[in-house]
Amino acid sequence: MNETHHLRRMTIAWVIVSVVADVLFWFFVGPHVPPGRMTDMATSNQFDFNILFVIALPVLIGVWIYLGYTIVVWSAKRGGPEPVGGEAARTNRTAQVAWITITSVVVLFLAGFGTVELVVNHGSGGGEGPNPVWSPAGATKAEAAALAGTGTWSPHSGQVLPVQVIAQQWKFTYRYPTFGGFETTQLVLPTNTTIVFNVTSLDVTHSFWAYQLGVKADANPLINDVAYTATTQQGQFVVRCSELCGIWHGAMYNYGRVVSQQAFATWAQQTEATNAANTQLLPAFAWTYTPDANGAAGGYYPDGKVTPYSSAEVYGAKQPAS
Amino acid sequence: MSTVDERPHEVALAASGTKPPLTQRPGLLSQHLGTALVGAIIGYAIGHWLGNTISSHYAYIVNSGQNAIADTLGLMFGVAGWLLGIGALNYPLAKLVGRQPNSEVEIQGWSKYFRYSTNHKTVGLQYVVGVLLFMFTGGLLAMAIRTELLSPTTHVFSPDTYIKIVSEHGTVMMMMATSIVVGPLGNYLVPLMIGSRRMAFPRIEAFSFWVFVAGYMVIFSALPFGGFPTGWTGYAPLQTQSGPGMVSYLFGFAVIGLGMMAAGFNIAVTIINYRAPGMTWSRVPIFVWSILATAALLTLATPTLFAAGVFGLLDRTVQTAFYVTEHGGSSYLWENLFWFFGHPEVYIMALPGFGIAGEILPVFTRKPLFAYKVGAAGMIGVSLLSFFVWQHHLFQSGINPDMRPLFMLTTELISIPTGFIYLVGMGTMYKAKIRFDLPMLFVMALYFNFLIGGVTGVFLSDVPVNVTVHGGFFVLAHFHYTIMGGLLFAFMAGLYYWLPKMTGRMMNRRIGLWHFWTMFIFFNLTFFPMFIIGLLGQPRRVFTYAKNLQGLNDFSSISAFVLGFSFLIFFFNLVWSLYINPVKAPANPWDSLGLEWQTATPVPAHNFDRIPVVLADPYHYSEVNAPAVADLGPASPPDEPSLSGAPA
Numbered sequence: 001m002n003e004t005h006h007l008r009r010m011t012i013a014w015v016i017v018s019v020v021a022d023v024l025f026w027f028f029v030g031p032h033v034p035p036g037r038m039t040d041m042a043t044s045n046q047f048d049f050n051i052l053f054v055i056a057l058p059v060l061i062g063v064w065i066y067l068g069y070t071i072v073v074w075s076a077k078r079g080g081p082e083p084v085g086g087e088a089a090r091t092n093r094t095a096q097v098a099w100i101t102i103t104s105v106v107v108l109f110l111a112g113f114g115t116v117e118l119v120v121n122h123g124s125g126g127g128e129g130p131n132p133v134w135s136p137a138g139a140t141k142a143e144a145a146a147l148a149g150t151g152t153w154s155p156h157s158g159q160v161l162p163v164q165v166i167a168q169q170w171k172f173t174y175r176y177p178t179f180g181g182f183e184t185t186q187l188v189l190p191t192n193t194t195i196v197f198n199v200t201s202l203d204v205t206h207s208f209w210a211y212q213l214g215v216k217a218d219a220n221p222l223i224n225d226v227a228y229t230a231t232t233q234q235g236q237f238v239v240r241c242s243e244l245c246g247i248w249h250g251a252m253y254n255y256g257r258v259v260s261q262q263a264f265a266t267w268a269q270q271t272e273a274t275n276a277a278n279t280q281l282l283p284a285f286a287w288t289y290t291p292d293a294n295g296a297a298g299g300y301y302p303d304g305k306v307t308p309y310s311s312a313e314v315y316g317a318k319q320p321a322s
Numbered sequence: 323m324s325t326v327d328e329r330p331h332e333v334a335l336a337a338s339g340t341k342p343p344l345t346q347r348p349g350l351l352s353q354h355l356g357t358a359l360v361g362a363i364i365g366y367a368i369g370h371w372l373g374n375t376i377s378s379h380y381a382y383i384v385n386s387g388q389n390a391i392a393d394t395l396g397l398m399f400g401v402a403g404w405l406l407g408i409g410a411l412n413y414p415l416a417k418l419v420g421r422q423p424n425s426e427v428e429i430q431g432w433s434k435y436f437r438y439s440t441n442h443k444t445v446g447l448q449y450v451v452g453v454l455l456f457m458f459t460g461g462l463l464a465m466a467i468r469t470e471l472l473s474p475t476t477h478v479f480s481p482d483t484y485i486k487i488v489s490e491h492g493t494v495m496m497m498m499a500t501s502i503v504v505g506p507l508g509n510y511l512v513p514l515m516i517g518s519r520r521m522a523f524p525r526i527e528a529f530s531f532w533v534f535v536a537g538y539m540v541i542f543s544a545l546p547f548g549g550f551p552t553g554w555t556g557y558a559p560l561q562t563q564s565g566p567g568m569v570s571y572l573f574g575f576a577v578i579g580l581g582m583m584a585a586g587f588n589i590a591v592t593i594i595n596y597r598a599p600g601m602t603w604s605r606v607p608i609f610v611w612s613i614l615a616t617a618a619l620l621t622l623a624t625p626t627l628f629a630a631g632v633f634g635l636l637d638r639t640v641q642t643a644f645y646v647t648e649h650g651g652s653s654y655l656w657e658n659l660f661w662f663f664g665h666p667e668v669y670i671m672a673l674p675g676f677g678i679a680g681e682i683l684p685v686f687t688r689k690p691l692f693a694y695k696v697g698a699a700g701m702i703g704v705s706l707l708s709f710f711v712w713q714h715h716l717f718q719s720g721i722n723p724d725m726r727p728l729f730m731l732t733t734e735l736i737s738i739p740t741g742f743i744y745l746v747g748m749g750t751m752y753k754a755k756i757r758f759d760l761p762m763l764f765v766m767a768l769y770f771n772f773l774i775g776g777v778t779g780v781f782l783s784d785v786p787v788n789v790t791v792h793g794g795f796f797v798l799a800h801f802h803y804t805i806m807g808g809l810l811f812a813f814m815a816g817l818y819y820w821l822p823k824m825t826g827r828m829m830n831r832r833i834g835l836w837h838f839w840t841m842f843i844f845f846n847l848t849f850f851p852m853f854i855i856g857l858l859g860q861p862r863r864v865f866t867y868a869k870n871l872q873g874l875n876d877f878s879s880i881s882a883f884v885l886g887f888s889f890l891i892f893f894f895n896l897v898w899s900l901y902i903n904p905v906k907a908p909a910n911p912w913d914s915l916g917l918e919w920q921t922a923t924p925v926p927a928h929n930f931d932r933i934p935v936v937l938a939d940p941y942h943y944s945e946v947n948a949p950a951v952a953d954l955g956p957a958s959p960p961d962e963p964s965l966s967g968a969p970a
Contacts, residue, residue: 006753034857035790048786056777063744063773067766070751074687075758083689083755085944090690092749099745100696100738107734114734114784115727124786129720199720204560205653207718207793211859216789218719220654221559222647225720238868242793242861244553246560247482250864290648 006073014065018058026054035214038237038258041125041229042214048117048124055106127199127208127217127225130287136160136228139196143226146177147287153178153190153268155261161190164285165199167206167219170248172239179268181285182275187239187256190264191231199225200288207243210256218243224287231258352429355436358407358532362539365403370396382641390638393569397543401536401577408532409438413525438532440524443925445531446510447824450817452535453505456498457810458889459542463491465886468848468879474872476865484865486549486567493541493554493571497578499805500667501534501585502813503674504620508589508613510824514918514925515607517598517934517952522591530585537578544570553863555664558645558656561634569638576631579624582670586620589613600936600952607916607940608697608746612677615701616670619708623666630659654721661712669708671805673701675772675812676743679765682819683750685914686762690941692749693742700742707736717788726785733783740776744769759912760834764815767842771807775800778853796856802849814841814892822907825900826924833895840888847881915940915951930954 030050035042083089118124122134132139142160145151153159164175166183175183187210189195199208201219208227209216212235217227234257241252259267272279283289373392383389405411416423429437434444435451466487470478479487509527513520521527544550544567552560552568556575561568593614597606606614633644634656643649645656676697684691691697713722713729747769756762778800781787791797814837822828851874858874860867867875899905910919917940921930932955942948 034859041789045786045790048784049781049790052781052784052787056780060773060777063748063769066748066751067769070754070756071758071766074751074754074756076688076755077758083687083753083944085690085942085946085948089692089944090941091693091695095749096693096696096745099741103738103741107738110780110784111727111731111734114730114786117786118726118730121786123723125789126718126723126726126785127720128723131723133724204563205557209793209861211790214789216718216792220647220720223720238859240859240861240864244485244551244555244557244560244863246551246563247485249485250476250481250866253866 006069010065010069014058014062017065018061021057021061022054025057026050035212038212038233038235039125039214039229039231041121042212043232044117044121044124045214048114051113052110055110059106122228125214125216125227125229127227130224130226132226132228136194136230139194139228142178143196143198147285149177149181149285151178153265155190155265160194160196162196162198163187163189164287165197165208165217165219166202166289167199167208167241167245168202169204169246170241170252172206172208172241172252172254175282175285176268176272177285179272180276180279181282182272182279183282184271184275185254186271187254188264188267189231189256189258190261191234191258193261194228194230197227197229198287199227202289204245205243206241206245206252209240209242210237211240212237213256216242222288222290234258234260353407353409353412353438354433355408357409358404361403361405361407362400362536363403365406366396366400368403369399372399388566390566390569390635391640393547393566394573394635394639397540397569397573401533401540404536404539405529405532410525410529410532412438438528440528441927442509442513442521442524442527443824445527446506446508448531449501449505449509449534450824452531452538453498453502454893456494456538457502458893460491460494460498461886461889463487463494465883467491468882470865471867471875472879474867474869474875479865481865482551483549485551485553485863486545488863489550489553489571490541490545493574494538495805496554496667497537497541497574499671499809500578500582500620502671502809503678503816504585504589504613504616504670505531505534507609507678507813507816507820508585508616508674511820511918512589512592512610512613513596514921514929515610515916516593516596516601517917517930517936518592518596519928519930519933520596521588522596523588526584526588530581530588533577533581533584537574537581540570540577541574542570544568544574555660556634556656557660558634558637558653559647561656562637562645569635572631572634572638576628576635579628579631582620582624583628586617586624590617590621593617598934598936598952602936604695605936605939606698608680608691608694609674609677611698612673612680612701615705616673619666619670619673619705623663623670623709626659627663627667630656630663633659654716654719657716657719657721658712661715662709664715665712666705666708668801668804669704671809672740672772673704675768675809676701678812678816678819679743679768680746681916682761682765682815683747684941684943685819685912685916686757686759686765687750687754688757688943689750689752689754690943690945691746692752693746694939694941696742697746700739700746703739703742704736707732707739711736714783714788717785718792730783730785734780737776737780744773759818760829760831760838761815761819761912763835763838763842764811764818767838768808768811768815771803771811771845774850775803775805775807778803791856793861794856795852795860795862798862799849799852799856802852807845807849811842811845814838819912820918822911823918823923823925826907827900828905828907828911829899830895830903830905833891833898837888837891837895840884840891844881844885844888848878848885851875851878851881915942917952920952920954932956 033046033049037043119134122136138160142162146162153161162177166173173183173185174187175181199217199219201221206219208219213229215227215229217225237256239254239256370392373395377383377391413423435448470484547566547570550564550567550571556571636642637644643651645651645653647653680697711733714733818829855871855874860871907923909923934952934954936952938949938951940951
């Protein structure tokens with residue numbers, strides 16, 4: 001058997017198996033790949049995963065077929081001709097150039113594809129830090145209004161909804177600046193709305209992973225980590241901490257809901273009214289809060305106004321009563 | 323390129339016509355592991371007492387109930403006592419006070435493995451035992467983790483205990499994996515492969531091993547101090563918040579970092595300067611290329627880890643604020659320093675595995691190594707690129723969003739030189755006549771496993787997909803496929819291949835086959851489901867998970883137990899083949915052309931009677947009129963060793 005036959009056999013097998021595997025994956029598995037399609041970010045993350053998988057499958061199959069063929073055909077037990085030594089077996093310029101070219105083209109395509117998806121999808125749901133570079137329309141304006149206390153949101157207005165995620169050992173709480181800055185342990189979001197998550201921490205580094213929303217952003221103390229998503233389906237989603245944050249890291253999770261815009265507005269207004277007395281005790285809404293001198297548990301203060309370096313009068317006046 | 327050791331006292335002995343002794347029996351008062359342990363205990367006691375004396379009255383120490391200064395000084399003095407006790411400081415201290423150091427000669431018998439030996443073969447075997455001990459303890463911790471994850475709620479360990487087990491497992495395994503090939507095989511084989519009688523700095527070589535052991539004990543000392551809850555990544559501010567066990571983590575990293583730097587520096591200098599005549603760069607074995615690339619990474623990346631650990635210790639002891647955000651520091655500083663080391667670290671673990679595969683393939687395919695120069699260039703390319711990818715660990719951290727396309731590009735680019743190892747392997751196998759002996763089986767498994775690890779790495783490097791898979795079991799499965807599926811399988815291939823040379827005994831093939839198949843099958847059954855578990859939303863390092871993931875977790879756990887059992891088969895094979903039923907190994911059982919196989923088994927004290935003159939690379943398999951690999955010269959009587967090769 002000459003050299004061409006080996007390669008031809010493997011190539012034919014590779015093409016057939018790869019095409020079948022890719023088609024089966026794309027149509028039967030791909031639509032069910034996490035994180036699903038609850039938001040635009042989740043949909044784009046799923047699409048990107050599927051594209052990568054469709055490219056990866058032929059690579060995996062190619063090497064596996066080669067290894068399998070090697071074991072079956074070129075095993076010493078089966079006898080056959082002795083291997084060819086010498087210069088001809090040491091190098092093959094065509095094979096080397098082809099290998100390097102193909103891998104380079106695939107890698108550069110993937111990098112380009114990933115970059116386009118990252119930019120087009122406004123950071124793809126990942127935390128972009130305090131100064132996002134890929135913001136959706138209206139997000140910057142909504143953020144500025146939220147900080148100034150002038151932000152509003154009403155059903156079917158198309159307005160962006162800022163939500164603050166405050167992580168601490170070992171729970172998440174959420175503040176809604178467009179509804180008086182109330183704080184709650186429930187994460188409720190309106191459907192068909194662009195959400196800006198402002199993620200921060202009061203103690204150690206956590207990570208806000210809203211799994212079905214396609215959002216993940218580390219929660220760092222004194223840092224506002226911004227991530228975007230736009231809800232498209234109603235339903236429940238899970239929130240987990242995905243950065244090790246201490247003993248009860250494994251228990252740091254809760255659930256959120258995406259509801260209709262009207263239901264959300266009703267819930268937000270009711271919660272704002274119910275929590276009004278508590279909200280008054282909270283520090284003014286800010287993107288980050290400084291832990292007090294004794295650590296995180298004692299309270300928190302608006303960043304830029306009070307820090308451990310503030311004068312004793314200002315700092316002391318802001319200490320919690322306890 | 324000299325291999326002549328010109329120590330004055332030996333030159334004087336030679337001039338007087340007296341041959342220096344090559345070996346001697348140990349004296350009753352000589353130093354060994356026992357004296358090192360005594361030194362460590364006394365050192366720790368002195369350091370802790372000193373720390374308490376100078377700092378116990380400070381308000382922050384009184385209020386916190388923790389004295390990190392005493393803990394740190396205790397460990398510091400403990401390591402110093404360990405090194406004093408083993409004899410690591412005899413030579414420099416003698417030099418310091420102007421005395422002529424005693425001649426360091428190899429001790430005869432088993433006890434040499436418990437002493438400060440400067441013979442690279444002894445150090446190599448010490449490392450074999452050391453890394454296997456590391457691996458065994460880390461593996462036991464892995465079994466504990468998988469036991470806890472049999473249930474979706476806490477059931478065996480408390481959350482506190484569980485997270486400390488997870489942290490200790492990760493740290494121990496990562497530190498073990500940095501040395502698992504460079505330590506045992508690098509130290510033992512590199513001089514043999516390049517035609518040298520010794521390493522460039524034998525005392526530094528011995529130092530690197532005994533510091534490695536000290537680091538192991540320091541990291542394990544975290545457990546009696548209450549452990550640490552940060553995982554092996556040790557992120558601040560959790561690090562700052564943690565108890566005294568964190569001191570062991572930070573100091574342990576610094577200590578092991580010292581050993582890694584020493585080993586890397588020594589090996590790099592050896593390869594560059596101690597090659598035999600004729601061992602040109604185009605004839606250097608591919609394994610040596612991989613070790614050189616690794617040594618460069620060890621030397622250049624580890625100082626960052628060392629500095630990061632020292633900064634953490636300073637934060638805890640003298641109240642600096644490198645990582646304390648509210649006092650002007652930054653938790654990002656730790657993350658950047660850690661991963662600036664941490665990603666080259668991944669290739670510190672991967673490259674030697676590639677080198678082993680490249681070395682074994684030609685022997686068992688009976689073909690020359692395909693695309694040798696591309697393979698060597700790939701290793702250099704990987705080591706260079708590995709310094710420019712670290713922020714892919716921080717894609718979701720909130721830092722530098724505008725840099726993400728760059729780090730996505732560099733991370734994906736690194737798969738090009740990494741892919742060269744597949745070109746080399748597949749090209750070498752092409753139309754070969756493959757002997758599927760144990761080393762070759764492990765190499766085939768490496769190619770299977772690492773492919774999955776490498777391809778899933780591309781998913782992680784893609785920022786949009788990273789949102790879903792970062793911080794979950796997907797990434798856990800990925801790095802186990804690369805480190806365990808790649809490096810550990812390569813290490814096993816290397817052990818089965820080179821242990822006959824190192825021990826003079828053949829490993830039992832039948833038991834080895836049981837070991838291989840259980841390890842290969844149950845490795846994949848353990849870790850492949852973790853990709854799915856991760857995609858379905860289970861974060862890393864958790865003791866609770868969704869009830870619907872219990873089936874997959876249980877499957878993974880039970881497979882892990884069998885995987886753990888496969889290592890017991892390996893240990894049994896070691897004991898069986900070396901002690902219970904030893905079979906003497908031929909000098910060259912695999913018909914290898916490698917220079918290390920051309921010398922006698924067991925390897926003579928000075929490796930080669932005469933420094934070989936290398937005539938060709940060691941890959942001229944199946945070649946008519948193939949040139950000899952080296953001119954080894956006439957053999958001299960075994961009792962007439964030359965002076966020049968005496969270990970220094």
